[in-house]
Amino acid sequence: MKKLVGEHIQTLKPYVPGKPLEELQRELGVDDPIKLASNENPLGPSPRAVEAMGAVLKSNHFYPDGASYRMREAIAEAHGVSREEVLTGNGSNEVLTMAVRTFCRSGSDVALMPEYSFAAYGIVSQAQDVEVRKVPVKEGFVNDLDGLLDAVDERTKIVFLANPNNPTGTSVSGTDLRRFLERLPDDVVALVDEAYHEYVRAEAYESALEMRDAHERLIVTRTFSKVYGLAGVRAGYGIAPAEMVGFMDRIREPFNSNMMAQVCVPAALSDREFIERSVTVNEEGRRALEEGLAGLADRGVSWTPSETNFLLVKLPVEARPVYDAMLRLGVIVRPMAGYGLPEHLRISLAEAVHMERCLGALERALDQVEGGR
């Protein structure tokens, strides 16, 4: 196969998702496990979206609208942009892929990303034989925008920036982001990923959608997988100048947004009450988890303040055995060794009662791991 498969595919490490509940039940026979591993909405989907999907179940023998007309229209309306400035994807992940495939040349171009950021940026770039360069972060896991600018050279074609960032949960200010976008060379695409936008509390934060005048080649992505509770539907989008959308649209898979996604997105966007409730539950979860973690500070546990629906938690020991012990207690979190953070776990926020259960499991797991040393 060496002759057949390019070096960039041979060395590609595939994405490792959070462990599904069903898999844990199958492997360990754990009753009533909880999943806090993939930053999903603990409340489930927006009820309006569920209703909309129910109404088209019997129409699934038809292909969906290849142009996703209503879905794009609803997104465009929500943001006050034109339909031609909206590109929908099979999850926002697919928008990342389409951006790299459209704007980067295989074998010569470079993609930049912060050191501890969403793994998909590296994967979709390497899959297209685009070299990935990672830029170190600042103190407290804050993304270094000046560092990213300094790393730009004539081969750089795209810069990925998640704001707020996964897996660190940190954000950059609107002022800093605008300055970054203004200084980025005109021929470099800025992809600002706002998957966790709705959870942000920091006053200094501003969406890049307010800065479309600052950089012509700007793509802002959002997703329905987080606060809208629709990760299973695979629906996301990018907003960019119509000319850029037009080119990305050329390489888009036919029918990439499925029928469920197309009908539930307008409904989910209109369900403001559900979004507010989801954010409230997230804040309750944050308080419960932070309080519990503060109680473990004397054992060497700490966390990074987060603007998202998860916390990056640092342990006094290697995280993998703690993660394994928590699995046996029916709690799925996410080990971060694959991100270069072997002593960290990422824990999704959920209802306070689930946070209590997670804290109990974490404490017992630490006892087991530290006791066994």
Ligand SMILES: Cc1ncc(COP(=O)(O)O)c(C=O)c1O
């Ligand atoms: C920063 C970031 N962007 C994008 C995604 C992927 O979202 P989607 O489900 O829309 O593909 C995630 C999912 O965890 C994420 O953390």
